[in-house]
Amino acid sequence: MSQVRDFWSRRKAAVQKEAQAEQTAIETQAFASQQAELEEKSDAEILAELNLPDPNQLQCGDDVSGFMAKAVPDRLRRRALRRLWRLNPVLANVDGLVDYGEDYTDAACVIENIQTAYQVGKGMLAHVEALAAEAEKDEPDVSIEELQHGPILVEDPIPKAVTLVESEVEEPEEEADFHPAPRRMKIEFEG
Template sequence: MTQARDFWSRRKAAVQAETEAEALAAKEQIITTRQAELEEKSDAEILSEFDLPDPDTLQAGDDVSGFMAKAVPDRLRRRALRRLWRLNPVLANVDGLVDYGEDYTDAACVLENLQTAYQVGKGMLAHVEALAAEAEEQECDPETDTLDVIEAREEPAKAEEPAPEPMIVANVEEPEELEVPPAPRRMKFEFEG
């Protein structure tokens, strides 16, 4: 069984966790201030500061690991990755089997004033009920129906159904009891010594 930690070991762990949290917060603060400074600079200034090539001039086989540093702004990192993806034939040639490769949020593909009868949680229930009500109204409209049509609806014509053919049932003999093999037994081992 594990013993409960005493007060001093818990206190020591809490102090250590506080110092780690403070160090992490300070590091994040430095990174955010650095990012804010870099946002004000142009891309050319940032590239010369970090001694990086222009992402648009990268060639096949060039190293892009310099763009992956945390200090490099995201916009430059994305430009370098886009160039890498265009140059690498494995990444550039999508085979078309990507399930979620299309951008379904594209506003150009959305139809204006699109309306649907689908309701979340209810499906198309109201639409189906409305269609059924219209069918009933058309079926029982007293102004357009004549007396013959109404009587024909009330007494549906009974079509003569053909008599079912008799089924032939074969007599199957019950099989005799089959011999059941004996249940497997466990092996017993004896060791000398």
């Protein structure tokens, strides 16, 4: 349940929010200016200034946590992470179960002039109809047995006159709309 705050409580909260917003804006501006200065410098100068090794020279077991600091530009951080992923066998070997690991948009993999029987909204309908028409053409109307022995007569396995014996089952009586009486709790004290 929220309490109604008086004017001075609301004013104090608003002043604190303004101070926090100003502090955040100052930090953002300082970070942006620092990043702009780093963009002007070369990678070798930045690495020397921050006392970090060359990301391309990292070996297995080297510490890459220094590249995760805010002061390090993204381009150096990404180079260090790429090197780490290549060196670490756990990260380097993909198990093949990655659903979206392949690039299916690569135009080089597409076969020129590919034709398919699939139709949007109909599926493989035309292809299936063509196969059915070919099957009807290939299938003779009269079988070889019918030509040799005449038409084959098959007896009807189900007798024509079947009588069902109705068992004597009582139909349930229609129940009247039965609504139970509301239950009331009774509390009794002894004494």
